Amino acid sequence: MTTGNDVVVTGLGATTPLGGDVTSTWDALLAGRSGVKPITADFVERFELPVKIAAQLAVEPTDVLPRVEARRLDRCEQVAVVAARQAWADAGLGEDGVDPERLGVVVGTGIGGAMTLLNQDDLIESAGLRKVSPLTVPMLMPNGPAAHVGLDLKARAGVHAPVSACASGAEALAWAWRMLRSGEADVVVAGGAEACITTITMAGFIQARTMSTRNDDPERASRPFDVDRDGFVLGEGAGIMVLEREEFARARGARVYGRLAGIGTSSDGHHITAADPEGLGQSRAIAAAMRNAGVDPADVGHVNCHATSTPVGDVIEPLAVRRAIGEHPVLTAPKGNHGHLLGASGAVEAITTLLSVRDGIVPPTLNLVNQDPRVDLEVVTGEPRKIDLVAAVNNSFGFGGHNVSLVFTQA
Amino acid sequence: MSNEDIQKGLAEIVEEVAGVAADDVTADKSFVDDLDIDSLSMVEIAVQAEDKFGVKIPDDELANLKTVGDAVKYIAASA
Numbered sequence: 353m354t355t356g357n358d359v360v361v362t363g364l365g366a367t368t369p370l371g372g373d374v375t376s377t378w379d380a381l382l383a384g385r386s387g388v389k390p391i392t393a394d395f396v397e398r399f400e401l402p403v404k405i406a407a408q409l410a411v412e413p414t415d416v417l418p419r420v421e422a423r424r425l426d427r428c429e430q431v432a433v434v435a436a437r438q439a440w441a442d443a444g445l446g447e448d449g450v451d452p453e454r455l456g457v458v459v460g461t462g463i464g465g466a467m468t469l470l471n472q473d474d475l476i477e478s479a480g481l482r483k484v485s486p487l488t489v490p491m492l493m494p495n496g497p498a499a500h501v502g503l504d505l506k507a508r509a510g511v512h513a514p515v516s517a518c519a520s521g522a523e524a525l526a527w528a529w530r531m532l533r534s535g536e537a538d539v540v541v542a543g544g545a546e547a548c549i550t551t552i553t554m555a556g557f558i559q560a561r562t563m564s565t566r567n568d569d570p571e572r573a574s575r576p577f578d579v580d581r582d583g584f585v586l587g588e589g590a591g592i593m594v595l596e597r598e599e600f601a602r603a604r605g606a607r608v609y610g611r612l613a614g615i616g617t618s619s620d621g622h623h624i625t626a627a628d629p630e631g632l633g634q635s636r637a638i639a640a641a642m643r644n645a646g647v648d649p650a651d652v653g654h655v656n657c658h659a660t661s662t663p664v665g666d667v668i669e670p671l672a673v674r675r676a677i678g679e680h681p682v683l684t685a686p687k688g689n690h691g692h693l694l695g696a697s698g699a700v701e702a703i704t705t706l707l708s709v710r711d712g713i714v715p716p717t718l719n720l721v722n723q724d725p726r727v728d729l730e731v732v733t734g735e736p737r738k739i740d741l742v743a744a745v746n747n748s749f750g751f752g753g754h755n756v757s758l759v760f761t762q763a
Numbered sequence: 764m765s766n767e768d769i770q771k772g773l774a775e776i777v778e779e780v781a782g783v784a785a786d787d788v789t790a791d792k793s794f795v796d797d798l799d800i801d802s803l804s805m806v807e808i809a810v811q812a813e814d815k816f817g818v819k820i821p822d823d824e825l826a827n828l829k830t831v832g833d834a835v836k837y838i839a840a841s842a
Contacts, residue, residue: 420782482813486806 358613359532360763362606363443363594364703365435365543369587369690372411373438377700378707380689381715382736386571387690388585395551403563405570406549407587407691424487425500426465431590431696432497432545433504439541440505443594449539449604456509456537457502458527459545459592460520462695462750465492466548497545498524501592509537515695517750518658520544521591522698526615526756528595538600543592543699554586560625562662574692575719576659576685577666577727584660587691591699593706608763610706613743614645620753627665627749631672637755638676638745645759647743649677652759654714654744656705659685660692667726669747674729682739683731684708688718698748698756705746706760712740764842769816769835776811777831780804790832798831816842 366373369387370380380387387407396404413430414422422430436459443449468491475483490496495513502511510531514523521544528542557563564583566573574585593612601608618640620633627634642649655673659666666685673681686701693700708714714737723731746758774788781804794800800808809820812834818841820828828834 418782420780482810486803 357533358598358611359529359595360598360601360611361593361609361706362596362601363439364609365438365440365442365592366590366700366703367409367411367413367431367434368589368591368693368700369407369410372416374703376410377690378704381686381704382713384716384718385689386718387587388570388573390567390570391549399551399555401554401558402565403554403558404567405564405573405585407585408549409588426468426491426496427547428461428463428465428545429491429496429500431547431588432459432501432592435543435545435590435592436501436504436541439592439594444606445539445594452506452508454509454538455505455507456528456531456540457498457505457507457511458514458524458531458540458542459498459501460514460516460524460695461494461497461545462515462517462520463546463548463553464494465496466553467550468492470550470552501541505541507541516754517752518692518694519698519748519750519754519756520695521700522702522746522748522756522758523617523754525593525595525612525699525702525758526617529612529615532595532597539594539596541592541594543590544696545590546694546696547588548694549586549588557586564661572719574661574688576657576661576688576717577723577731578720579722579724581661581663581666583662584687585691587693589690589693589700590696591703593699593703610710610763611761612758613647613761614641614643614759616640616642616644616757618755620755622753625751627668627753629668631668631675633753633755634669634672634747634749635676637757638672638747641745641757641759642676645743645761647759647761650680651742652677652681652745653739653741654708655681655683656701656708656744656746657683657685658747658749660687667724670727670729677745679729681729681745682714682737683729684714685717685731686715688720698746701748702746702758705744705758709741709744709760709762713738764816766835766839769838770831772815773812773831773834773838776808776815780807780811788831790830790835792831793829794831812838818842
């Protein structure tokens, strides 16, 4: 399985509703803590939104970034830069660990700078053109998070920004894998960022009837696979990995978390928001990822699920897992803890999937009390499950019918 | 308003927008070459200066304000 051309993970960074870094996020997952709280911003009352809860960041990026830098960045760019700096420091590449022309960046976002768009629209309405920030476009463009991370690291092998709704973060990692396997780069910093807990995104998801309205019990609102689930909880944050060609990482004596052994992508061709009801597109992505990884389905012991806590979506993924892998993998669904980070979710969950493989432990699915009988696979609940893992799969699916599966294996 | 007051007020804006310490915003400094302020930040600084000093700084005038001293002189003459 080891070819020297493998892709290894050497650095991790995150800022999530569970914590301001990877360790605090991972600890909260294992401890079964929730990051969901009432929204304090006044727009919820002003527009009488039926959803009054969200998974907001545990640590404000403006508390971490220098003031002037922060004011030039949309919130989704802020979290990307915060997580990328953590991952870069974690990888130990320093100032000159890689030739910038061999360093790539791929950071996806589902929505992009929605907050900037709304704020600047308010400004032109209330005060006219001259009050609109000259930074409006670089703050709202969906390649903004990738571009700022790329600038920060002076990456010159290519900076890319896949946009595929809730699969964006995972698709970024898939893109990074392809860059490394094709030899375009030695190191790629990749992941996803999202921060759009604001009026229009909330209103849009509310009108699509996709969000939980369990406002009186925020910590129990996000409940993937549970019979009483009533929608997802919107989250915000970023997850970033430093990925390297194995040869390059070994030569510099890097600490290796594990391998991104393979990636698989597919598209449903079915409906703009609903997944194929049989999960056919999803299972094709999973199968492709295992094939790319050279991993036998029997060796996949765990699936970190996309399961967002929506009534329709959660029952499809297990069909796909069963079809592509079999009935043996144990599942978990971390959105019960940190809500749905949209374009960041695939990257944050990729990080926790990798840590599951490295540490041989699967976090429990929070708030899963009565498992939907249509979810016909074993889901970890209650306590974390200790399990030796050869390989684990992480799934991400996005509006538009985008499916991305990632296979992680041990170092 | 004295030139000294204008310079002090301008320095506060530059610090707010670009993070340059107000003490470094002296008359002889070039916005671009010395204070490392990009064209986007210059637009923000000009808009804030217009509000603070009650002047108009059209784009073709802004292009001529190379140094902090140029800006102070222009504001003093227009106010």
